[in-house]
Amino acid sequence: MSLSASIAVPAAEAERRARALAALAEKPDGVVEAIAAKAEVTPAEILSILPKGAATAAPAEDFEAIWSEMSSWGEVLFIVHTDDIVLEASGSLPPGSEGHGWFNIHGDSPIGGHIRKENCAGITLVDRAFHGRRSCSVWFMNRKGSAMFKVFVRRDAARELVAEQLVQFEALRDRYA
Known part of the structure; x- marks a missing residue:
């Protein structure tokens, strides 16, 4: 060279x-x-x-453990953001299981389907301002540097983060900080 x-x-x-x-x-x-x-x-x-503390990395190998933990958070906001659509679905994360090369999620929730778990290159727990308000989310990132999908701490009727979920998010984030 x-x-x-x-x-x-x-x-x-x-x-x-x-x-x-x-x-x-x-x-x-x-x-x-x-x-x-x-x-x-x-x-x-x-x-x-992002400023220190705003984005905390977790390894892709923890995909299932993190998913499993978030499935106990109750109703979350699940977002898939591509160049063509920002799809938002509210619901509980159903438990997942591997089969036929996919991480399959099915249950009593509008959130369901199949995820190519092996495409996950890493997970980022994001705690930052979004349009002037605190926003907390878990991003499952692919090898291209984009989010496969994101799971957000929900807001209540007053547009505040749901306190119980926020505590669970912070505990998860702090384990990787």
């Missing part, structure tokens, strides 16, 4: 990081995917530059 090639990679990474930091500074409580798109980086890159 030539010297110029070895210098170009870190320079390109520094430029990506600078774009990400600038976009985040412009809208620190905005939609992560929108911030990432503006900076031409991945959502994972935005999560990685």
Whole structure:
């Protein structure tokens, strides 16, 4: 490898990081995917530059344990955010089991289906402001740097985070901090 090639990679990474930091500074409580798109980086890159304590990493190997724990939280907000749709479903996370290459979730909930668990590269517990209000969520990230899906602590009728779920989220996050 030539010297110029070895210098170009870190320079390109520094430029990506600078774009990400600038976009985040412009809208620190905005939609992560929108911030990432503006900076031409991945959502994972935005999560990685959030202030200390705002994004806590957990290993992909803990997928089932984290899912199982969240299935005891009661009704949550489950979001799948792609370029084409932001799908929101409220319900309890049903228990999951592996079969035929999928993590299968079925139960008495509107949330159900099949997840390619092996595509999960990591899990990020996010505690940050979103449009001026505290928001807490668990992001299951794929290898492309995007969220496969997110599970949010629900809000009550007064738009406050449900206290019992918040305590459970904080306990889970603190185990990985």
